[in-house]
Amino acid sequence: MMEDGQEKKDEQVENNDDQKNNRREEIFSEVVRAGRRTYFFDVKATRKNEYYLTVTESKKRYNREGDFFYEKHKIFLYKEDFDKFSDALVSTLGFIKDKQPTGALPEDENTETNAKEETTSDDYTNVEFEDLEKKKK
Numbered sequence: 804m805m806e807d808g809q810e811k812k813d814e815q816v817e818n819n820d821d822q823k824n825n826r827r828e829e830i831f832s833e834v835v836r837a838g839r840r841t842y843f844f845d846v847k848a849t850r851k852n853e854y855y856l857t858v859t860e861s862k863k864r865y866n867r868e869g870d871f872f873y874e875k876h877k878i879f880l881y882k883e884d885f886d887k888f889s890d891a892l893v894s895t896l897g898f899i900k901d902k903q904p905t906g907a908l909p910e911d912e913n914t915e916t917n918a919k920e921e922t923t924s925d926d927y928t929n930v931e932f933e934d935l936e937k938k939k940k
Contacts, residue, residue, distance in 0.1 A: 830854065839863065856880040 831846040843859040858878045865871050880888055 853882060855882065856885075 829845050829847055833844040835842040835844070839862060841861045843857070843861065845857045845859070846854055847857060848854055856879070858880065860876045862874045863871055864874045
């Protein structure tokens with residue numbers, strides 16, 4: 804019986820080591836902060852030392868209790884797809900730049916504007932300078 808328990812522990816240690824090895828070390832990284840979002844462009848290597856790209860979008864969110872967490876979305880892009888992805892991205896961005904209606908705000912600006920409009924005075928505590936003087940005495 805003792806041996807079976809030890810075997811399970813050894814197996815768990817091996818599995819933990821495998822999981823650690825599956826996490827790839829970042830070779831290169833760029834961060835883009837864009838309004839309420841942050842994008843991470845990370846270059847990593849496969850076991851065969853072939854580079855690939857992970858693009859992560861991270862947004863700070865709040866749950867009902869008011870605690871924050873980060874919502875993340877990830878794309879893995881491998882070298883055999885780099886050219887196709889790059890071509891499609893350039894083409895799509897070109898389309899947007901050419902066809903964007905004039906006077907329309909980019910999404911981030913709309914989001915920021917809407918967030919400001921949704922904020923009410925009830926969201927803030929009104930502090931008067933007189934209140935600060937009373938606290939000093």
